[in-house]
Structures are given as structure tokens and as C-alpha cells.
Amino acid sequence: MITQRNLVVVGNGMVGHRFAERLVAAGLHQGWNVTMVGEERRAAYDRVHLSSVFGGTPPEALSLLATPAWYQDHGIALVLGDAVAAIDRGRRVATTASGRELPYDALVLATGSYPFVPPVPGKDGPGCLVYRTLDDLDAIRTAAAGARTGVVIGGGLLGLECANALRQLGLATQVVEFAPRLMAVQVDDAGGAILRQKIAALGVGVHLNKNTTAIVRRADGSIEKLTFADKSELPCDLVVFSAGIRPRDQLARACGLAVGERGGVVVDERCVTADPAILAIGEVACWQGRTYGLVAPGYHMAQVAADTLAGAAEPASITGFDLSTKLKLMGVDVGSFGDAFAATPGAQVVAYSDTAGEVYRKLVLSPDRKRLLGGVLVGDTSSYGALHQAMLNAVTMPASPEALILPATGGKPAGLGVDSLPDGAGICSCHNVSKGAIAKAIADGKLTEVGQIKSCTKAGTGCGSCVPLLKDILKGELKKAGVELSNHLCEHFRHSRQELYHLVRVHGLRTFDALLERHGRGRGCEVCRPAVASILASCWNEHVLEPAHLPLQDSNDRFLANIQRDGTYSVVPRVPGGEITPDQLIVLGQVAKKFGLYCKITGGQRVDLFGARVEQLPLVWDELIAAGFESGHAYGKALRTVKSCVGSSWCRFGVQDSVGLAIRLENRYKGLRSPHKLKSAVSGCARECAEAQGKDFGIIATDKGYNLHVCGNGGMRPQHAVLLAADLTEEQVVRYTDRFLMFYIRTADRLERTATWFNRLEGGIDYLRQVVVEDSLGIAAELEAEMAHIVATYQDEWRTVCEDPARRARFRSFVNSTDPDPSVVMVPERGQVRPASAAERSTLQPVEA
Amino acid sequence: MTTTSSWTPVCRLADIVPDSGVCALLDGRQIAVFRVRDAAGEHLFALDNRDPFTGAMVLSRGLVGDKSGTLFVASPLLKQRFDLRTGACLDDAAVRVATYGVRLQGERIEIAA
Ligand code: SRM
Ligand SMILES: Cc1cc2nc3c(=O)[nH]c(=O)nc-3n(C[C@H](O)[C@H](O)[C@H](O)COP(=O)(O)OP(=O)(O)OC[C@H]3O[C@@H](n4cnc5c(N)ncnc54)[C@H](O)[C@@H]3O)c2cc1C
Ligand code: SF4
Ligand code: FES
Numbered sequence: 001m002i003t004q005r006n007l008v009v010v011g012n013g014m015v016g017h018r019f020a021e022r023l024v025a026a027g028l029h030q031g032w033n034v035t036m037v038g039e040e041r042r043a044a045y046d047r048v049h050l051s052s053v054f055g056g057t058p059p060e061a062l063s064l065l066a067t068p069a070w071y072q073d074h075g076i077a078l079v080l081g082d083a084v085a086a087i088d089r090g091r092r093v094a095t096t097a098s099g100r101e102l103p104y105d106a107l108v109l110a111t112g113s114y115p116f117v118p119p120v121p122g123k124d125g126p127g128c129l130v131y132r133t134l135d136d137l138d139a140i141r142t143a144a145a146g147a148r149t150g151v152v153i154g155g156g157l158l159g160l161e162c163a164n165a166l167r168q169l170g171l172a173t174q175v176v177e178f179a180p181r182l183m184a185v186q187v188d189d190a191g192g193a194i195l196r197q198k199i200a201a202l203g204v205g206v207h208l209n210k211n212t213t214a215i216v217r218r219a220d221g222s223i224e225k226l227t228f229a230d231k232s233e234l235p236c237d238l239v240v241f242s243a244g245i246r247p248r249d250q251l252a253r254a255c256g257l258a259v260g261e262r263g264g265v266v267v268d269e270r271c272v273t274a275d276p277a278i279l280a281i282g283e284v285a286c287w288q289g290r291t292y293g294l295v296a297p298g299y300h301m302a303q304v305a306a307d308t309l310a311g312a313a314e315p316a317s318i319t320g321f322d323l324s325t326k327l328k329l330m331g332v333d334v335g336s337f338g339d340a341f342a343a344t345p346g347a348q349v350v351a352y353s354d355t356a357g358e359v360y361r362k363l364v365l366s367p368d369r370k371r372l373l374g375g376v377l378v379g380d381t382s383s384y385g386a387l388h389q390a391m392l393n394a395v396t397m398p399a400s401p402e403a404l405i406l407p408a409t410g411g412k413p414a415g416l417g418v419d420s421l422p423d424g425a426g427i428c429s430c431h432n433v434s435k436g437a438i439a440k441a442i443a444d445g446k447l448t449e450v451g452q453i454k455s456c457t458k459a460g461t462g463c464g465s466c467v468p469l470l471k472d473i474l475k476g477e478l479k480k481a482g483v484e485l486s487n488h489l490c491e492h493f494r495h496s497r498q499e500l501y502h503l504v505r506v507h508g509l510r511t512f513d514a515l516l517e518r519h520g521r522g523r524g525c526e527v528c529r530p531a532v533a534s535i536l537a538s539c540w541n542e543h544v545l546e547p548a549h550l551p552l553q554d555s556n557d558r559f560l561a562n563i564q565r566d567g568t569y570s571v572v573p574r575v576p577g578g579e580i581t582p583d584q585l586i587v588l589g590q591v592a593k594k595f596g597l598y599c600k601i602t603g604g605q606r607v608d609l610f611g612a613r614v615e616q617l618p619l620v621w622d623e624l625i626a627a628g629f630e631s632g633h634a635y636g637k638a639l640r641t642v643k644s645c646v647g648s649s650w651c652r653f654g655v656q657d658s659v660g661l662a663i664r665l666e667n668r669y670k671g672l673r674s675p676h677k678l679k680s681a682v683s684g685c686a687r688e689c690a691e692a693q694g695k696d697f698g699i700i701a702t703d704k705g706y707n708l709h710v711c712g713n714g715g716m717r718p719q720h721a722v723l724l725a726a727d728l729t730e731e732q733v734v735r736y737t738d739r740f741l742m743f744y745i746r747t748a749d750r751l752e753r754t755a756t757w758f759n760r761l762e763g764g765i766d767y768l769r770q771v772v773v774e775d776s777l778g779i780a781a782e783l784e785a786e787m788a789h790i791v792a793t794y795q796d797e798w799r800t801v802c803e804d805p806a807r808r809a810r811f812r813s814f815v816n817s818t819d820p821d822p823s824v825v826m827v828p829e830r831g832q833v834r835p836a837s838a839a840e841r842s843t844l845q846p847v848e849a
Numbered sequence: 850m851t852t853t854s855s856w857t858p859v860c861r862l863a864d865i866v867p868d869s870g871v872c873a874l875l876d877g878r879q880i881a882v883f884r885v886r887d888a889a890g891e892h893l894f895a896l897d898n899r900d901p902f903t904g905a906m907v908l909s910r911g912l913v914g915d916k917s918g919t920l921f922v923a924s925p926l927l928k929q930r931f932d933l934r935t936g937a938c939l940d941d942a943a944v945r946v947a948t949y950g951v952r953l954q955g956e957r958i959e960i961a962a
Pocket of ligand 1: 547679714
């Protein structure tokens with residue numbers, strides 16, 4: 001009988017878990033008795049995305065285990081909530097804090113790091129915290145509940161993550177950094193300045209060159225303020241230290257293993273420590289004098305250690321690590337790769353800095369400018385993947401490399417295609433997947449979606465930074481394979497949205513089922529159902545909750561309200577042009593009070609009432625309708641608002657009645673369903689107080705009439721509108737807008753805003769002007785007639801629901817009970833209510849509405 | 850599947866618009882009931898109403914459809930899809946919601962939970 005050997009793994013963090021996965025992949029869990037000891041209460045989780053918990057991700061979703069019983073299923077003993085306290089190398093026994101004795105033949109240290117807390121007086125005591133584990137996160141949340149201002153000491157990557165977390169917890173947040181810039185390790189001064197500007201704009205205070213001398217506490221022990229070497233002070237209630245990490249090498253030190261000068265258990269290129277029976281991996285390992293605070297090097301070590309244990313024929317080994325990073329901090333994109341600080345002798349630097357646009361890009365080139373050595377990107381990292389790969393694969397630079405960072409006419413620099421990369425190029429560093437492996441997976445599995453690449457190769461499932469490259473590779477491979485990049489809506493329709501629109505119009509199809517039967521297959525999905533619902537509504541304008549249409553509507557359209565994180569809804573009555581009477585304002589207040597709704601003035605010049613349960617929606621609307629309100633379609637891909645400025649009625653500069661025109665336009669196009677939402681505005685003069693040039697269609701008054709601008713956009717990718725026609729009469733504005741909107745509805749893709757549609761339009765504004773103003777296609781009369789049909793068949797969707805008992809009956813929390821949904825629980829905040837968080841829900845009683 | 854527990858009537862078939870869902874309250878438990886058609890005919894499904902990704906009680910309000918023949922409901926919040934037959938999440942193999950027995954007795958829909 002073969003006696004099984006014992007393997008003990010200390011630490012069930014990200015790298016420890018990856019090591020276990022590699023063991024299983026190599027079948028080693030069968031030859032060894034594996035015991036894994038983790039000090040934390042939870043099994044391995046994704047620390048990299050820890051902050052997402054503050055954004056609402058449930059902690060369970062961070063678990064790294066493929067299935068909850070993964071360890072059990074593979075016969076690995078997982079001990080949680082206990083720590084290895086000592087290692088007896090002579091006897092080869094590890095002892096845990098609770099007294100378990102674990103004999104080993106091999107032992108792997110995967111103990112990670114701990115946050116470093118500088119020896120500042122006052123650091124011990126309530127209100128001083130660190131940020132590394134889910135438990136730390138709970139502690140921060142608890143401490144934040146009683147605090148108003150929070151300070152993060154340390155302006156590095158983790159410090160900024162942490163500042164964002166405090167901000168999300170509602171604290172006034174400050175970052176204190178010893179160095180003269182933020183993220184001193186990754187970005188240079190110029191990039192740091194832009195980063196600081198962006199972060200300050202988010203309301204987070206940034207204090208550089210600050211050496212914290214003490215944390216001053218009041219008599220009751222609570223924190224009062226921080227003091228600094230330059231004699232300045234900063235009042236605060238809570239402090240989180242993020243001043244760097246240190247390897248957890250105490251166990252190794254105590255049993256006499258060699259450690260590095262700056263800490264970390266010394267390992268060779270096979271991850272073996274000074275004791276051949278002990279290996280170290282992840283952040284605790286020190287290779288060639290340094291430790292690595294990123295997950296990708298740790299994952300590589302996990303593979304190396306598994307190969308070492310297996311005695312693999314062609315073992316992986318450590319050859320060096322790429323410490324490039326790309327991340328989004330508080331919505332600010334930051335990338336840093338290679339020799340970011342131009343430390344290579346003779347290195348050449350080209351940089352582009354736009355302080356107004358808040359973009360910074362720098363490339364570090366070899367002395368002959370043929371190779372890319374590194375770079376820094378702040379504000380826009382869309383070119384990170386391509387540049388990083390160009391560096392790793394020594395791709396020859398174009399004659400003028402500055403073209404790679406200077407904005408081209410479209411606003412984005414000219415890119416380097418993935419085509420220029422060799423097959424060996426490592427695309428996903430988290431999971432060590434090469435371009436060749438991805439291309440092969442695409443070809444072998446006939447993959448057509450990035451999601452499939454993720455599940456087949458794991459690429460893209462770590463930090464996610466390689467996903468844009470995966471998309472490019474997929475596109476390239478499909479093209480190479482002669483697969484025409486399909487513009488098919490989804491698996492159910494082999495047609496584009498534009499083709500389906502024509503089929504619906506030409507054949508007079510009135511329902512999804514009729515279209516599916518003739519031109520599709522299967523039962524439809526969450527992509528095609530709402531898209532077809534929108535087409536049907538744009539063409540025939542029937543009520544969206546007709547029984548045939550109801551099952552097509554997306555979350556919000558299905559209940560004619562916007563669904564919120566807790567399953568309640570918000571109600572936004574229409575306020576055309578933003579003009580509202582005192583009586584209507586009073587009714588809004590009364591309704592909100594009666595139903596216990598949270599009130600907020602929106603960015604669209606109207607009022608949003610939040611927190612209504614399904615069965616309350618018709619009751620709320622009964623009262624709003626009685627006061628003359630109509631649906632605001634805040635839930636639909638439809639016309640939202642036509643904002644207005646006060647214009648000539650009141651404003652001393654106004655040259656036309658902007659409010660009057662805005663109301664006319666809003667009433668004309670209300671209820672119009674379109675591929676994406678539509679927004680508009682009318683300004684009374686060139687000062688543009690209504691921001692018409694950021695709208696899908698916007699009108700600016702001139703002393704000769706009106707200028708019509710189209711295809712502007714705020715939101716994720718702001719885009720300035722372009723002038724379609726100048727000095728128009730009101731009637732011309734209406735006619736051209738009718739044509740413009742219907743032409744867009746005919747030809748756009750699903751969920752394509754006018755700005756994106758316009759960018760795709762060959763011939764640009766000249767072509768659009770020919771079609772809309774000059775009627776070059778001879779379709780103007782048709783487009784106007786189609787719009788006339790929409791205008792003539794308008795109904796207030798909510799009135800129809802309220803007046804029809806059958807439709808009202810669809811608005812119930814429960815089909816077999818009139819009870820309110822007990823899972824909806826509100827808590828007070830700033831004098832109103834908000835949904836309780838999961839933690840609050842379990843401890844709090846509901847606020848009576 | 851529960852075979853021992855008893856069947857409780859919750860609503861009539863006509864209370865559910867074809868290809869959509871409703872929520873039934875059973876001893877304080879929220880159960881999403883769907884009525885969905887495919888080539889084989891009309892089917893009833895019963896799933897836990899709780900969206901495991903957000904903790905909100907909303908699955909009954911999701912869109913239904915099929916992915917290569919597998920009937921699913923997509924959460925109305927963040928759009929993850931769940932197999933109506935098994936409760937397995939199609940977008941995350943680690944996640945699954947509970948399913949319940951459901952049957953049609955004449956015009957009445959009954960649930961075993
Ligand atoms: C309430 C409001 C924020 C506020 O408190 O001010 C708001 C709230 C939402 N916005 Fe907005 N947006 C609001 C004005 C805006 C504006 C400003 C404006 O319209 O002047 C913008 C930028 C302008 C623009 O759209 O071009 C804006 C850009 C977005 C975007 C990004 C669109 C884009 O093309 O990039 C989304 C996402 C989407 O539509 O896909 C979005 C989506 C959303 C949704 C609907 C998200 C959702 O589906 O749950 C939010 C829910 C509203 C609710 O539950 O009631 N919201 N949103 C504003 C409602 C205005 C109104 O009265 O209808
Ligand atoms: C907020 C945050 C954001 C981050 N963002 C990124 C990022 O964007 N990109 C990136 O690459 N990296 C990032 N990191 C770093 C990344 O999380 C780490 O590099 C990675 O977790 C290291 O894995 P590890 O297994 O070595 O250590 P850990 O994941 O820390 O695991 C070590 C485990 O060992 C346990 N342990 C320690 N001593 C003992 C003992 N004696 N007995 C039993 N158990 C013990 C610890 O409790 C811990 O659970 C981030 C980290 C944090 C905290
Ligand atoms: S846009 Fe002109 S008219 Fe309108 S409010 Fe501003 S200054 Fe007055
Ligand atoms: S590089 Fe992190 S997921 Fe691919």
C-alpha cells in the first residue's frame with residue numbers, strides 16, 4: 001500500500017486558491033492528502049474587486065470557488081477561521097492557533113500581505129482602520145455609519161480605491177499623500193496632476209506632500225483631527241491607512257527561513273524556499289530581492305509551485321514579471337506599463353496633455369524610436385491594450401509614434417491593430433492566455449461572442465482589462481475566417497434592426513409573434529423582444545401593455561416606471577418644457593407624502609418620486625392624472641424631455657419664446673418610441689442656458705429664427721451636436737425635426753443614440769442635410785406622414801392603464817394577495833427615505849409610509 | 850422537486866398573460882410563476898422570486914425567452930438569465946435559484962412548495 005503524502009497550504013487567499021485549482025488540474029490532489037488553512041472566515045474571494053461591494057455587489061458574488069463545495073468535491077480539507085501559528089521544520093509539523101497539528105511532507109506558504117500602518121501617535125484606537133479583507137470592509141462600514149468625514153492616508157492605487165469606498169458610504173472624503181503626486185508608483189508628475197484634477201472634481205480632497213505627525217483624539221477617545229509636519233491640520237472622524245503592504249512572513253522568520261531585505265520569503269525560480277520542503281507563492285514570496293503586490297505574478301507562481309510539486313517534465317518557472325496596470329479609479333481611467341518613468345538610458349519621450357479635456361498620454365520609446373518601452377495613460381485608456389502588447393512583443397513603431405497618442409479628428413488616437421501582434425503575445429495576463437490560444441479557441445469552438453471566449457479560455461475573467469483586446473481579436477478572427485460580421489439582432493432573427501423595421505412596415509406586421517413566425521425562429525430573448533416592441537411602437541403606436549406586446553417589454557416599460565435596486569419603482573410625470581404651476585407642484589408634494597415617496601429634482605427639469613411598490617403605481621397615477629399630469633416616459637426608449645431656458649418671456653437676453661417652443665415640441669413628440677431615448681432642449685439665445693447642443697435635437701434661438709442642431713449627446717460619451725439648418729421658422733423646425741427623427745428611427749441599430757448613429761452615417765452632416773432638408777431621397781413626405789400618424793394616435797399610457805380594470809390588475813405585488821411586498825424596507829436619510837441595504841434589512845423595522 | 854408537500858392553488862391560468870410571469874405569496878414565501886409557450890406547447894414554471902444577484906424580489910417581473918432552446922427568465926435588474934426548468938443561472942455557473950412544483954388543475958394553477 002502506498003502511503004499518501006501530506007501537503008499543507010497556509011492561506012486560502014487568491015493565490016492559495018489558484019494553487020489548489022492547479023493541483024486539481026494536474027491530478028495532484030489524488031496523490032497527496034491536501035489540507036488548506038485559511039485565517040479568514042470565508043473561503044477564497046476576489047480581493048481585486050473588493051470595492052465593488054460598496055457599489056452593491058453581494059460579498060458572496062466575489063467567491064472564487066467554482067461551486068460552493070469545490071474543496072469537498074475534490075477531497076481537499078479546507079480549514080477556515082484558524083491560522084497556522086508555528087512551523088516545526090525539524091518534525092515537519094505545522095500547528096494552528098486552535099491547536100491542530102498538521103504533519104507535512106510539503107508545505108506551501110500563501111499568506112499574502114498585511115496593510116502597513118505607519119507608527120503615528122494615536123493610530124491605535126477606534127476610528128483607525130485598514131482595507132484588505134471583507135471583514136475590514138464591514139468594520140469600515142460600521143465606523144462610517146457614525147462618521148461624516150473620512151481621511152485615507154496614502155494616495156496610491158489602494159488608497160484611491162478606498163477613498164472611493166468612503167465616498168460611496170456618503171462620507172466627505174480626503175486623501176493625504178506623503179509624495180508630491182498621487183499613484184507615485186505608476187504615473188509621472190504630469191499624469192498625476194490630471195489624475196488629481198479629476199479626483200478633486202469628484203469632491204474628494206487631495207493633500208500632497210503631507211507627513212502625518214499625529215492622530216489627535218478627544219477625551220472620549222474619538223478622533224478629532226490629523227496634524228502634519230508642516231503644522232497644518234485636518235479635522236476628521238475616521239482614518240483608513242493605505243500606506244503600503246508588507247509580506248506576512250512572520251511564520252517563516254520564526255522558523256528560520258531566509259527572508260528578503262525588505263521582507264518576503266526568499267524563493268528560487270521554482271518557488272522553493274531555503275527549506276526544500278517549503279514553497280512560497282503570491283505576495284509573501286520574495287524573488288530576486290522583491291515582492292509582487294499584484295495578482296497576476298501570484299497566479300503565475302501558483303502554476304510554478306504546482307509544476308514543482310508534480311515534478312513536471314517541462315515545469316513553468318519564474319522569469320520575471322510585467323507589473324503593468326490598467327484600472328479605473330473613481331471612474332478615472334489610469335494605465336501604466338513598462339518603463340513608465342523613462343529610466344532606460346537614452347529613452348525618448350513623446351507626451352500629449354490636454355488639461356481641459358483631462359487626458360494625458362505618454363509613450364517612452366527606445367533611443368532609435370523603433371520600440372515602445374513603456375507609457376502612462378490618464379483619462380482615456382482605450383489604447384492601453386494595444387500599446388501594452390506592442391511593448392511586450394517589440395512591435396516596430398510607425399515613423400511618427402506620436403500619432404498613437406495625438407487625438408485624430410474623431411477624438412481618439414490612431415490605434416495599433418491586434419493584427420500586428422504575434423500568436424505568442426500574452427493577451428490575458430491574469431490567466432496567462434496568448435493571442436494564439438484565443439484565436440484557436442475561436443476557430444475550434446466556432447465562437448462568436450466574447451462571453452464564449454471567457455468561458456472557454458478564462459481570458460478576461462480576472463481584472464477584465466484585456467476584454468477590449470478580446471473583442472478586437474474576435475473581430476479579426478471572424479473576418480479572417482470569412483464570417484461576415486453579423487449585424488443580426490440575435491439568434492432568433494437573421495436580420496438587422498433596420499431590416500426588421502422594413503419587414504414590419506412593408507408587411508404591416510402588428511405583433512412579435514407574426515414577425516417571429518415569418519422571419520425568425522425560437523421564442524425570442526431579452527435582446528429581440530424589446531427591440532421589436534420598440535419597432536412596433538414606432539410604426540403603429542399601440543399601447544405597449546396590450547397583451548400581445550406586454551411580454552416584449554423590458555423591465556421599465558413592463559410597469560411604465562423605472563425599476564430601482566430594491567424592486568420598487570420611480571415615477572416621473574411629464575412637465576413639458578419644465579414649466580409647472582404652483583398647484584401642480586403642491587400635488588406632487590401631496591402625492592409623495594401620501595405614499596411615502598422620496599423626491600428628487602431631476603437633471604431633466606422635472607420631479608422624480610421614488611420608492612413606489614407595484615401595487616401603488618396605479619394609485620399614485622390616479623392622483624397625478626387628476627391634477628393634469630401625464631406619463632413622462634422616463635422608463636422608455638422614447639422622448640424624455642425638451643428642456644427650456646426662460647427665454648424672451650423673462651430673460652433680458654432672450655430673442656425668442658424658448659419655453660413656448662419647447663412645450664410645443666415636447667407635446668408633439670411625447671410617446672414617440674425610438675431605438676434609444678431622445679432628449680431635446682430649446683435655448684432663447686446663443687448663451688445656451690438649456691444646453692441644446694448636448695441633445696439629440698436642440699434648438700437655439702437667433703434674432704432671425706431658430707438654429708436646429710442634431711445628434712448631440714451627454715452621458716457616457718459626450719458629443720457636441722452639429723448644425724443641421726439655420727434661421728428657421730417654427731414651422732420649419734417642426735418639419736425638419738419630424739423628418740430627422742423618423743429617418744433615425746428607420747435606420748438606426750437597436751439602442752443606438754443619435755450621436756452614435758450619426759458617427760456611422762456615411763457622408764456625415766452633408767448627407768443628413770441632403771436627406772432631411774433637401775429631400776434627396778424623395779422620402780420626406782413619407783417620413784412626415786409617419787410622424788403625423790404617431791402624433792394623431794398619442795395616448796397617455798398611464799391614463800389608459802388607470803381607466804382599464806384588466807390592465808390595472810397587472811399592477812399587483814402578488815397574484816393571490818393584496819398585501820404589500822414585505823421585502824421592501826425603507827430607512828430614513830436626510831429627512832426622506834431610501835431602500836434599506838441588505839444588512840439594514842435584517843436588523844431594522846420598516847418606516848411607516 | 851417536491852412530491853410530498855401538498856399543492857396550493859394560487860391563481861387562474863388567465864391571470865397570467867402568455868409569455869410572462871406573476872408572483873404568488875405562499876406562507877410568506879415569494880414564488881415567481883411563469884406561463885411560457887414554445888414549439889412543444891404551453892408550460893408553467895415556478896421559481897424563487899428572489900434575484901440572487903441583487904437580493905431584490907423581482908424575478909417574476911423579468912422577460913422570458915430562449916437561448917438555443919433553453920427557456921429562461923432574465924432578471925429585470927441586471928439581466929442575468931435563469932433556466933426556467935432548473936433555476937440554473939445561464940450567465941454564472943455558480944448561481945442557481947430554487948424551483949418548485951407547479952401544475953394546472955382545470956383552470957387553476959397550483960404550486961407545491
Ligand atoms: C433621474 C435622472 C438623474 C437625476 O436625478 O437628475 C436620471 C436617472 C437615470 N438615468 Fe439618466 N437621468 C437623468 C438625466 C440624465 C441626463 C441629463 C439630461 O437629460 O439633461 C443625462 C445626460 C444627457 C444624455 O442622455 O445625453 C443622462 C444620461 C444617462 C445615460 C447615458 C446615456 C448615453 O447615451 O450615454 C443612461 C444610460 C442609458 O440610457 O442607457 C441613463 C439612465 C438613467 C436611468 C434611467 C438608469 C435606469 O435605467 O435605471 C436612471 C433611472 C431614473 C429613475 O429611476 O427614475 N442616463 N441622464 C435624470 C432624469 C431626467 C428626466 O427628468 O427624465
Ligand atoms: C482593495 C484591493 C484592490 C486590489 N486591486 C488589485 C488590482 O486591481 N490588480 C491586482 O493585480 N491586484 C490587486 N490587489 C492585490 C491582490 O488582491 C493581491 O495581489 C492578491 O490577493 C494576492 O494573493 P495572495 O494569495 O498572495 O494573498 P491574499 O489574497 O491576501 O491571501 C492570503 C490569505 O492568507 C491568509 N493568512 C495569512 N496568514 C495566515 C496564517 N498564518 N494561517 C492561515 N491563513 C493565513 C490571509 O488571511 C489571507 O486570506 C488588490 C488588493 C486589494 C486589497
Ligand atoms: S439662453 Fe439666453 S435667453 Fe435663455 S436664459 Fe440663457 S441668456 Fe436667457
Ligand atoms: S488581463 Fe486580467 S482578465 Fe485578462
